[in-house]
Amino acid sequence: MAKGIREIKRSIKSKQSMKQITRAMEMVSAAKLKRAQNAAVASRPYADKLREVVFSIASASGSVKHPMLQSREVKRTAYLVITSDRGLAGGLNTNLLRRLLNEIRARHTSPDQYAVFVIGRKGRDFLNRRNIPIAKEITGMSDSPTFADVKPIAAAAVQGFENGTYDELVLAYNEFRNAITQIPTLQKLLPLDAGDIGGAGQGAKADYEYEPSAEEVLQVLLPKYAETLVYSAMLDNKASEHGARMTAMGNATKNATKMISQLTLTYNRARQAAITQEIAEIVGGANAL
Amino acid sequence: MSTLRLEIVTPERKVYEEDVNMVVVKGVAGELGILPNHIPLVTPLKIAPVKAKKDGKDEYIAVHGGFMEVRKDKVVILAEAAELGQDIDVIRAREAKERAERRLADRASELDIRRAELALQRATSRLTVAGE
Numbered sequence: 477m478a479k480g481i482r483e484i485k486r487s488i489k490s491k492q493s494m495k496q497i498t499r500a501m502e503m504v505s506a507a508k509l510k511r512a513q514n515a516a517v518a519s520r521p522y523a524d525k526l527r528e529v530v531f532s533i534a535s536a537s538g539s540v541k542h543p544m545l546q547s548r549e550v551k552r553t554a555y556l557v558i559t560s561d562r563g564l565a566g567g568l569n570t571n572l573l574r575r576l577l578n579e580i581r582a583r584h585t586s587p588d589q590y591a592v593f594v595i596g597r598k599g600r601d602f603l604n605r606r607n608i609p610i611a612k613e614i615t616g617m618s619d620s621p622t623f624a625d626v627k628p629i630a631a632a633a634v635q636g637f638e639n640g641t642y643d644e645l646v647l648a649y650n651e652f653r654n655a656i657t658q659i660p661t662l663q664k665l666l667p668l669d670a671g672d673i674g675g676a677g678q679g680a681k682a683d684y685e686y687e688p689s690a691e692e693v694l695q696v697l698l699p700k701y702a703e704t705l706v707y708s709a710m711l712d713n714k715a716s717e718h719g720a721r722m723t724a725m726g727n728a729t730k731n732a733t734k735m736i737s738q739l740t741l742t743y744n745r746a747r748q749a750a751i752t753q754e755i756a757e758i759v760g761g762a763n764a765l
Numbered sequence: 766m767s768t769l770r771l772e773i774v775t776p777e778r779k780v781y782e783e784d785v786n787m788v789v790v791k792g793v794a795g796e797l798g799i800l801p802n803h804i805p806l807v808t809p810l811k812i813a814p815v816k817a818k819k820d821g822k823d824e825y826i827a828v829h830g831g832f833m834e835v836r837k838d839k840v841v842i843l844a845e846a847a848e849l850g851q852d853i854d855v856i857r858a859r860e861a862k863e864r865a866e867r868r869l870a871d872r873a874s875e876l877d878i879r880r881a882e883l884a885l886q887r888a889t890s891r892l893t894v895a896g897e
């Protein structure tokens with residue numbers, strides 16, 4: 477009996493230290509989430525401005541043609557998947573990757589119809605396990621990614637589209653709604669939706685002069701715009717990651733508390749039973765005399 | 766004296782936002798001086814310092830590429846990276862410059878030369894802005 481009590485006690489202790497860890501992780505994630513959200517907000521002016529200018533060029537000079545605005549027959553699709561490096565974030569990565577895998581299986585019959593670019597260790601390992609070839613990968617992204625961190629892989633994917641290696645570029649990431657909800661999203665990044673661009677160029681936008689010419693400005697701007705979208709997605713995913721981890725760790729802490737209180741109850745019962753038995757033994761012994 | 770608002774924005778943050786009298790930039794087609802009431806204009810920029818004249822004083826900002834949008838009373842520069850003089854790590858920039866010069870002298874592959882040229886431009890621009 478005494479051994480049973482000791483075991484329960486040890487189990488309570490281990491749960492307590494686990495609870496400490498999960499609670500700490502929850503708080504760290506909460507702080508990081510705040511920072512990630514701020515970063516996402518800080519990046520917005522750049523993206524908005526870029527969109528505004530791209531749209532106003534596209535709508536003002538309707539004749540401007542650019543390969544990135546034209547859809548062509550899709551022979552090869554490139555996927556850019558953004559995942560986290562670390563787990564313990566609930567179903568965040570799994571949901572996204574499963575969604576991606578279903579999409580790939582449904583749309584493509586052979587591996588040379590698609591290519592995958594991946595950010596984050598989780599995504600890389602998942603795809604490696606399933607023998608899906610990876611065109612380019614980046615891992616070890618910091619918690620506050622800079623544009624320069626994302627640029628190489630974004631530029632590689634966009635360039636692949638520009639030179640015709642891929643006819644379509646799909647971005648897969650977790651859209652951040654709030655700390656509890658993250659939505660695995662597949663978004664077609666390229667070709668840019670010309671209708672979307674034309675329609676949004678409304679309002680009394682200034683008619684710009686372009687130096688050297690509208691085409692050349694667009695040439696510079698469109699790849700940048702696409703890369704910026706990737707960067708925004710990256711920031712969104714970071715916020716999702718921290719949000720998901722915060723929620724997951726919050727739940728873990730709650731579960732630990734529940735388990736501890738249950739174990740404490742069992743422990744006290746066992747202790748009481750042991751005492752009762754001891755008394756009974758003493759009384760029994762005394763009576764025998 | 767009339768002013769225009771100069772904003773320099775990178776994907777990470779707003780680097781600069783001031784009312785200035787004149788902006789001088791290096792566009793891909795040549796150097797441009799922007800005064801208030803300039804006609805609306807969009808142009809990509811070269812890697813070079815941007816000069817802002819404000820109350821008779823000159824301020825320099827290292828802007829690495831990107832492009833500029835000009836409106837009547839507002840100039841917005843969007844760049845992937847931009848730094849003010851006081852934020853620049855002079856020692857690192859100087860090292861980068863030397864490294865780039867060495868690479869150019871070595872005459873490595875085509876791609877490396879292109880890269881080294883860009884690195885050299887960035888380093889030179891940074892050093893100019895930092896007042897070195």
